[in-house]
Amino acid sequence: MPTHFNGSRAEMRTLDTFIKLTRCTNSLFSRLTERNTLGDITPSQFAVLEALYHLGSMTQGEVGAKVLKSGSNMTTVIDNLERDGRVRRERDAKDRRVIHVHLTEAGTGKVEAILPGHIAALVEEFSVLSASEQQSLAGLCKKLGKGKASK
Amino acid sequence: MPTHFNGSRAEMRTLDTFIKLTRCTNSLFSRLTERNTLGDITPSQFAVLEALYHLGSMTQGEVGAKVLKSGSNMTTVIDNLERDGRVRRERDAKDRRVIHVHLTEAGTGKVEAILPGHIAALVEEFSVLSASEQQSLAGLCKKLGKGKASK
DNA sequence: CGGTAATATTTCGACATCGAACTATACGAT
DNA sequence: ATCGTATAGTTCGATGTCGAAATATTACCG
Numbered sequence: 001m002p003t004h005f006n007g008s009r010a011e012m013r014t015l016d017t018f019i020k021l022t023r024c025t026n027s028l029f030s031r032l033t034e035r036n037t038l039g040d041i042t043p044s045q046f047a048v049l050e051a052l053y054h055l056g057s058m059t060q061g062e063v064g065a066k067v068l069k070s071g072s073n074m075t076t077v078i079d080n081l082e083r084d085g086r087v088r089r090e091r092d093a094k095d096r097r098v099i100h101v102h103l104t105e106a107g108t109g110k111v112e113a114i115l116p117g118h119i120a121a122l123v124e125e126f127s128v129l130s131a132s133e134q135q136s137l138a139g140l141c142k143k144l145g146k147g148k149a150s151k
Numbered sequence: 152m153p154t155h156f157n158g159s160r161a162e163m164r165t166l167d168t169f170i171k172l173t174r175c176t177n178s179l180f181s182r183l184t185e186r187n188t189l190g191d192i193t194p195s196q197f198a199v200l201e202a203l204y205h206l207g208s209m210t211q212g213e214v215g216a217k218v219l220k221s222g223s224n225m226t227t228v229i230d231n232l233e234r235d236g237r238v239r240r241e242r243d244a245k246d247r248r249v250i251h252v253h254l255t256e257a258g259t260g261k262v263e264a265i266l267p268g269h270i271a272a273l274v275e276e277f278s279v280l281s282a283s284e285q286q287s288l289a290g291l292c293k294k295l296g297k298g299k300a301s302k
Numbered sequence: 303c304g305g306t307a308a309t310a311t312t313t314c315g316a317c318a319t320c321g322a323a324c325t326a327t328a329c330g331a332t
Numbered sequence: 333a334t335c336g337t338a339t340a341g342t343t344c345g346a347t348g349t350c351g352a353a354a355t356a357t358t359a360c361c362g
Binding site for chain 3: 194220221223227246249
């Protein structure tokens with residue numbers, strides 16, 4: 001688009017795609033944030049609660065793997081969730097290194113209160129794309145997200 | 152995909168697309184980070200430098216608009232860039248509220264040192280998609296990123 | 303058994319990020 | 333000119349985010 005960069009055709013195409021992908025994700029997320037469907041919890045906190053809700057109690061490390069965040073980050077986010085009474089930590093009896101994270105009743109209630117509106121917001125945002133366009137986007141994202149098997 | 156959530160067909164499709172889009176972007180960015188093509192600057196700093204490089208000197212607010220970040224965030228990122236001598240702040244003579252941000256020589260050099268490797272990394276990452284797939288992805292992202300004109 | 307390696311989590315320091323409150327400056331209407 | 337509003341940046345407090353180093357605990361190996 002409007003840069004004074006002179007690259008090969010492939011480079012320009014890739015750059016253009018990358019920029020549009022990045023901007024798309026960014027602006028989609030800011031629009032979702034503006035809707036305020038999450039109430040008083042943060043997106044990160046919601047991601048953790050949702051994972052626990054859909055997949056059940058997990059190790060702290062497993063939660064991090066699910067939401068694609070680092071271990072130290074999990075410590076922080078789960079600290080805040082615990083402080084606010086949405087999750088409970090429980091040390092494993094056998095292997096005392098691991099910590100199991102459970103939703104509390106308040107946590108479960110929070111997810112159930114938020115989920116419908118959250119999904120409705122997503123459906124509305126994605127309604128600019130037809131069903132087949134959405135599937136096409138999903139397929140392309142899946143491919144790109146996986147990356148090259150090797151290296 | 153694998154949740155015990157029972158929504159309508161449209162909801163499931165949207166959710167699936169949203170998850171794949173999110174994961175795609177996340178893992179793409181972590182792979183790019185792992186490649187370490189940016190050296191000692193952060194992605195946010197690179198975004199600012201690149202904007203200044205391609206579009207020329209801008210107001211601090213304009214930079215924020217380009218990289219889609221808040222004003223207070225721009226203060227922080229530009230503070231760090233200024234501290235490291237990559238950009239220079241200059242108060243406007245006529246309207247003393249505004250600050251113009253310029254690349255220094257070091258800043259320009261930094262961009263030029265980074266750009267080729269960065270682009271090469273992008274091209275390689277995106278090579279899992281054919282040219283037409285990339286264009287298709289770009290088009291879908293553009294549509295989704297823009298959102299509904301109204302509302 | 304004892305020592306080394308691996309694993310799970312926490313701590314720490316740096317950076318990013320936001321919104322709200324604040325400061326300084328400009329502008330418009332009277 | 334002046335008052336009120338709008339605009340550009342900054343400051344502040346909270347949260348998220350990472351990687352490296354530290355801690356605690358378990359596993360493995362000779």
